[in-house]
Amino acid sequence: MEKLIIAPSILAANFAELGSEIDMLNASAAEWIHVDVMDGMFVPNISFGFPVLEAVKKRASKVLDVHLMIEKPERYLEAFAKSGAQVLTVHYEACPHLHRTVQQIKDLGCLAGVAINPSTPVHVLEDIIHDIDLVLIMSVNPGFGGQKFISNAIKKTKEVAELAKSKGLGKLKIEIDGGVSLTNASELINVGANVLVAGNFVFSSPNPQETIAHLLELGN
Numbered sequence: 001m002e003k004l005i006i007a008p009s010i011l012a013a014n015f016a017e018l019g020s021e022i023d024m025l026n027a028s029a030a031e032w033i034h035v036d037v038m039d040g041m042f043v044p045n046i047s048f049g050f051p052v053l054e055a056v057k058k059r060a061s062k063v064l065d066v067h068l069m070i071e072k073p074e075r076y077l078e079a080f081a082k083s084g085a086q087v088l089t090v091h092y093e094a095c096p097h098l099h100r101t102v103q104q105i106k107d108l109g110c111l112a113g114v115a116i117n118p119s120t121p122v123h124v125l126e127d128i129i130h131d132i133d134l135v136l137i138m139s140v141n142p143g144f145g146g147q148k149f150i151s152n153a154i155k156k157t158k159e160v161a162e163l164a165k166s167k168g169l170g171k172l173k174i175e176i177d178g179g180v181s182l183t184n185a186s187e188l189i190n191v192g193a194n195v196l197v198a199g200n201f202v203f204s205s206p207n208p209q210e211t212i213a214h215l216l217e218l219g220n
C-alpha cells in the first residue's frame with residue numbers, strides 16, 4: 001500500500017491567523033496542505049483564490065494540494081500552478097474535455113487529480129484513471145467544511161482501489177475529502193484510501209498537531 005498522507009484543509013483554518021496556522025502545519029506530520037478553491041458557481045460557496053494561495057506558498061514547507069471546485073477549471077490551471085499548486089485536482093463534473101484538462105495539468109508539471117461528487121459513480125473514471133495521479137472521492141457534497149461524512153464513500157474507495165489494482169496502477173493516490181475523522185479513517189485506509197483530507201476535525205481539535213499525528217498513526 002502507498003504510504004498514508006494527511007492533508008489538512010485550510011478551509012477550516014482561522015484566516016485571521018493564516019500565517020501561524022501554516023507554521024503549525026509546517027511543524028506537524030501532515031505531508032500535504034489541502035487548499036479548497038470555490039467559485040460560487042460549481043459549488044454554492046466562494047472561498048479564496050490566487051493571492052491567498054501565493055501567500056500560503058511563501059510560508060508553507062509542505063506540498064500544496066489544490067482542489068478546484070470551479071467551472072471550466074482549464075481557464076486557470078496555469079495561474080494556479082504559478083501560484084504554487086503542486087497537486088491540481090479538477091472535478092469530473094466540471095470538465096467536458098477531461099482528458100485534455102488532465103494533460104494540461106501534467107504539462108504544467110503538477111500531479112493531476114480528478115474528483116468525483118457523492119452522486120457520481122466510480123465507473124466514469126475507467127477511461128481516465130491511467131492518465132491521472134490521484135482520484136479524489138468526495139465524502140460530502142462539495143462547498144462547505146464541517147459536514148457529515150457520507151458513508152457511501154467507503155464503498156467507492158474500495159471500488160477505486162479495485163479498479164486501480166485491476167489496471168496495475170499501484171501508485172495511484174486515493175484521496176478522501178469531507179467529514180474525515182478518527183471515527184471513519186481506519187475503515188477508509190483499510191479499503192484503500194492513502195490520502196486523507198481533514199478540515200474541521202483537525203482545526204477544531206484542542207491540539208491539531210496531535211490530531212494529525214493520530215490520523216497518520218492509523219496508516220502504520
Ligand SMILES: O=C(CO)[C@H](O)[C@H](O)COP(=O)(O)O
Nearest residue numbers: 142143145146178179199200
Ligand atoms: O472540499 C471540501 C468542502 O467542499 C473540504 O475540503 C472538506 O469538506 C473538508 O472539510 P471537513 O473535514 O471539515 O469536512
